[in-house]
Amino acid sequence: MAKLILFNKPFHVLSQFTDERASHPRATLADWIDQPGVYPAGRLDYDSEGLLLLTDQGALQHRIASPTNKMPKTYWVQVEGELTDEALHKLRKGVVLKDGITRPARAERLETPDLWPRNPPVRFRQNVPTTWLALTITEGKNRQVRRMTAAVGYPTLRLIRVRIGDWTLDNLKPGEYRSVTVNLPDTPPKLSTRPKRRRHRS
Structure with a gap:
């Protein structure tokens, strides 16, 4: 049996328990999670929000x-501009990046989701529309x-991972987490504990 923590990582929190930067240290997982012996399974960028998994x-x-397992990850993405069918087709087919072409992805327009406000708020350009899309990928190139x-x-304005x-x-708010138990190699069972939340230390 393994412990797995599902954490809704807030904006501008590092996906690690320490910050190597000596001056102006940033918020880390230690400010939110008080479970000993757990470590992140993967990462989520400092300026991204949403689901981060930790395990012992x-x-x-x-x-x-591991990228060899091709575990799908779904993101809700707010982009600047009105997303075209052509752009969706390119995302689905694979996009050429500097480090190679991406694997085919699932990409669909998304109605504006009912989400918590981001702190600080997203900066919008006046008179420029935005579009939300759901994007599922099976790899993890940097950003x-x-x-x-x-x-x-x-350009991406806001990025939230909702599924791994x-x-x-589910209903986790930013900074909240809950624990589940996993019986390897089986699929995840039901929740074992109630949601918990730890306030950010000042």
């Missing part, structure tokens, strides 16, 4: 984070989603 079991960590949308002409494999954010 190396085999489960590898299963989630891949942002680079994909930029490559097809639509069978695990989802």
